[in-house]
Amino acid sequence: MAEITPHPAHEVPLNRIKKGLLKSRLSHALILEGSQDVRVQDLALEMAAEIMCHGQTPGEKDPRIFHLTHPNVKVIESTKTAISKEDILALQHDFNQTAIEAGPKIYVIFDAEKMNGYAANALLKFLEEPHANIYGILVTSDALSLLPTILSRSQLITVSSGSNEAIFNQLIASGAPRQASSVAAALWHNIDRAQEAIESDEFTHLLDHIPRVLARDTDGPSILKKMRDYWPELDRDKGAVIQFLDVFMLYLKDLLYAKLKASDKAVFCEVSPSLEKTAEAYDYDALLTIWNETLALKEKCEKPIHLSLALDNWALMIERGDVI
Amino acid sequence: MRFQMNKDKLLYHLVIVQKALSNKTPNPALTGIKLEAFKDRLQFTTSNGEVSIHKVVQDPSLSVEAEGKALIPGRYFVEIIRKLDGQNVLLSALEDNLLKIEADHSDITLNLLDLEDYPHLLFKESAEVIKVNVRVFKSLVRQTAFAASSVENRPILTGVYFKLEGNQLTAVATDSYRLAKKSIELDQSYAATDVIIPSKSLEELVRILEDNQKDVELHFSPSNVLFKYDGTVFLSRLLEGNYPETSKLIPKEFPTEVVFNKEQLLVAIERASLLSIRDGQNAIVKCEIRDDDVVEISSSSPEIGRVLEELNPVEGIKGSGLKIAFSSKFLMDALKSFNSSEIKVGFTGEIRPFVMTGEYDPDSLQLILPVKTD
Numbered sequence: 195m196a197e198i199t200p201h202p203a204h205e206v207p208l209n210r211i212k213k214g215l216l217k218s219r220l221s222h223a224l225i226l227e228g229s230q231d232v233r234v235q236d237l238a239l240e241m242a243a244e245i246m247c248h249g250q251t252p253g254e255k256d257p258r259i260f261h262l263t264h265p266n267v268k269v270i271e272s273t274k275t276a277i278s279k280e281d282i283l284a285l286q287h288d289f290n291q292t293a294i295e296a297g298p299k300i301y302v303i304f305d306a307e308k309m310n311g312y313a314a315n316a317l318l319k320f321l322e323e324p325h326a327n328i329y330g331i332l333v334t335s336d337a338l339s340l341l342p343t344i345l346s347r348s349q350l351i352t353v354s355s356g357s358n359e360a361i362f363n364q365l366i367a368s369g370a371p372r373q374a375s376s377v378a379a380a381l382w383h384n385i386d387r388a389q390e391a392i393e394s395d396e397f398t399h400l401l402d403h404i405p406r407v408l409a410r411d412t413d414g415p416s417i418l419k420k421m422r423d424y425w426p427e428l429d430r431d432k433g434a435v436i437q438f439l440d441v442f443m444l445y446l447k448d449l450l451y452a453k454l455k456a457s458d459k460a461v462f463c464e465v466s467p468s469l470e471k472t473a474e475a476y477d478y479d480a481l482l483t484i485w486n487e488t489l490a491l492k493e494k495c496e497k498p499i500h501l502s503l504a505l506d507n508w509a510l511m512i513e514r515g516d517v518i
Numbered sequence: 519m520r521f522q523m524n525k526d527k528l529l530y531h532l533v534i535v536q537k538a539l540s541n542k543t544p545n546p547a548l549t550g551i552k553l554e555a556f557k558d559r560l561q562f563t564t565s566n567g568e569v570s571i572h573k574v575v576q577d578p579s580l581s582v583e584a585e586g587k588a589l590i591p592g593r594y595f596v597e598i599i600r601k602l603d604g605q606n607v608l609l610s611a612l613e614d615n616l617l618k619i620e621a622d623h624s625d626i627t628l629n630l631l632d633l634e635d636y637p638h639l640l641f642k643e644s645a646e647v648i649k650v651n652v653r654v655f656k657s658l659v660r661q662t663a664f665a666a667s668s669v670e671n672r673p674i675l676t677g678v679y680f681k682l683e684g685n686q687l688t689a690v691a692t693d694s695y696r697l698a699k700k701s702i703e704l705d706q707s708y709a710a711t712d713v714i715i716p717s718k719s720l721e722e723l724v725r726i727l728e729d730n731q732k733d734v735e736l737h738f739s740p741s742n743v744l745f746k747y748d749g750t751v752f753l754s755r756l757l758e759g760n761y762p763e764t765s766k767l768i769p770k771e772f773p774t775e776v777v778f779n780k781e782q783l784l785v786a787i788e789r790a791s792l793l794s795i796r797d798g799q800n801a802i803v804k805c806e807i808r809d810d811d812v813v814e815i816s817s818s819s820p821e822i823g824r825v826l827e828e829l830n831p832v833e834g835i836k837g838s839g840l841k842i843a844f845s846s847k848f849l850m851d852a853l854k855s856f857n858s859s860e861i862k863v864g865f866t867g868e869i870r871p872f873v874m875t876g877e878y879d880p881d882s883l884q885l886i887l888p889v890k891t892d
Contacts, residue, residue, distance in 0.1 A: 257634060258634070258635055261632075261634075261635055262544070262545075263545045263546075263547055263635035265545075265567060265637040269544075283670060286670070286673070287670055287673065288567070290673040290674075290757055290758060290759070291568070291716065291755040291756060291757055291758065292740075292741045292742060292755045292756045292757075292758055293741065293755075294565075294567065294637050294639070294755065295637060295638050295639075295640075296640075296741070325758070
């Protein structure tokens with residue numbers, strides 16, 4: 195790998211790392227979310243170099259980190275279709291031993307979303323018992339595709355060539371609908387991915403459907419029926435369910451904003467009146483419980499479960515008022 | 519870099535250092551032998567990321583014309599030197615990262631690896647040097663390391679725990695189903711310290727130690743352990759974490775004690791394991807200590823048949839009879855570790871660990887957990 199020329203989008207995240215190091219408050223696990231256009235893999239190596247050579251000038255950074263040959267920096271590259279449990283165990287085997295050279299030990303996982311369930315769970319065990327002086331940097335284009343339990347134990351750093359607002363403006367300028375642009379920009383922080391989603395019918399239907407799920411209609415269909423009408427059992431695959439849950443959680447966040455009288459932060463900007471009406475129908479704790487249950491369902495999706503049954507069960511639980 | 523040296527002597531040192539070369543590594547630099555030429559000596563370094571070997575060579579046949587250093591593709595280099603004709607070999611570093619090897623009528627050019635990518639290994643000796651006779655140290659490793667775990671479920675158990683206390687150096691290894699422990703007495707007392715060395719590193723080390731009366735030097739530090747033997751320095755990383763407290767697991771009193779002839783017991787167990795329900799590594803054999811001073815070793819498989827071996831212990835059985843079952847592999851491994859021809863086995867119960875000791879193996883014991891059978 196060639197020497198790295200800094201990308202303008204790297205400055206803010208690198209400063210965060212430097213501050214964390216100065217205050218000795220750097221998280222032992224970092225998730226770098228971003229796309230190829232901001233060279234997020236290069237940023238991960240720059241961060242590794244920053245951690246390894248803390249306090250030195252940029253010129254003194256060890257070139258072996260960028261050549262992927264530093265003995266204390268282990269990199270899992272994304273050359274394979276999936277990252278397996280064996281890859282993670284090999285990493286852990288190495289990190290259970292003292293460092294070859296003085297200094298911290300760092301692991302970098304490129305394309306962390308390629309970790310299969312076994313690999314993610316093996317990594318989770320490692321994250322649950324953080325060792326002193328071991329840092330992990332997970333690089334992904336989509337943090338929401340990682341296990342929620344990995345997300346909750348890591349510091350998420352989103353790297354984008356522009357802010358969500360800039361992506362939103364770009365999408366609007368390209369003629370995309372306002373609602374879809376707002377949600378896609380908030381969900382992916384990446385113009386290419388957002389554009390791709392907006393162009394799919396599935397995403398457009400999802401945006402129509404989601405505000406209806408929690409809407410309280412006295413004589414209307416149940417949540418279970420709404421879900422089944424919208425989504426026949428046969429069409430429910432893992433990727434689609436996870437995308438549904440991601441957008442649903444954005445909507446839940448908007449309901450919580452509405453409760454806090456901060457609807458201006460909502461990404462479902464075009465359904466503002468109905469959003470506030472729905473928010474009134476639930477109390478704050480109920481929304482938080484739905485949030486937690488949705489997060490738990492998303493985690494279950496990574497395991498070999500019957501997706502339709504799990505989704506029905508989730509809908510029934512909200513319907514029966516277990517969480518309300 | 520340019521030097522000339524006797525080919526056989528160069529090969530002798532290369533064969534030693536190549537033991538730490540890496541076969542499969544994401545870092546190509548670790549497939550290389552780092553060679554440094556100084557006016558009066560050569561220095562070789564190899565590393566596979568787990569263990570590293572460093573050797574300083576001073577030889578009357580060595581003549582260094584120009585100092586320098588290079589990272590040479592290890593396997594090719596050793597094989598080339600091995601197959602060369604002629605008494606002496608001339609090595610010179612060329613431009614464009616090339617190495618020229620000349621001997622007799624041969625002229626070979628080898629592409630060098632990038633030295634910049636090589637780890638910065640520090641072969642630092644500690645202030646306190648522990649000297650142990652090489653044979654004694656080899657037996658310390660040979661009698662313990664095999665009992666370390668080979669699976670990574672509990673990484674700490676893949677190592678051998680070395681504890682230095684006064685003039686006693688104790689090694690302990692366990693995979694949680696068996697335990698091996700041996701202590702040796704040192705010539706002098708040292709400050710108390712302990713380290714956990716990966717058993718695989720120790721296996722590599724033992725391969726370069728010869729059977730002679732020389733000493734091997736042990737240098738313990740918090741980040742690594744360094745062994746120095748006959749001009750070769752061997753560096754190993756350590757396992758991080760706390761080793762479990764094992765002393766309480768070893769019973770002190772034995773209601774039943776039997777002294778076996780080692781060879782007789784070994785052969786009987788080998789035969790019995792042939793027809794065990796479980797195959798190979800997991801074969802289970804049963805042992806019945808009868809009140810008439812006979813020990814029955816048996817195993818049976820409903821589909822294949824049954825083996826029954828009767829053994830007469832060397833001495834009369836002390837204590838009451840019992841029936842116990844255990845892994846034949848564990849027992850054979852433990853028996854083979856002893857130098858003694860007679861082995862005393864102390865039993866504490868049918869489902870409790872039993873301990874083996876040998877008359878000519880002082881401060882050495884093997885403990886095995888039995889298995890439950892119907």
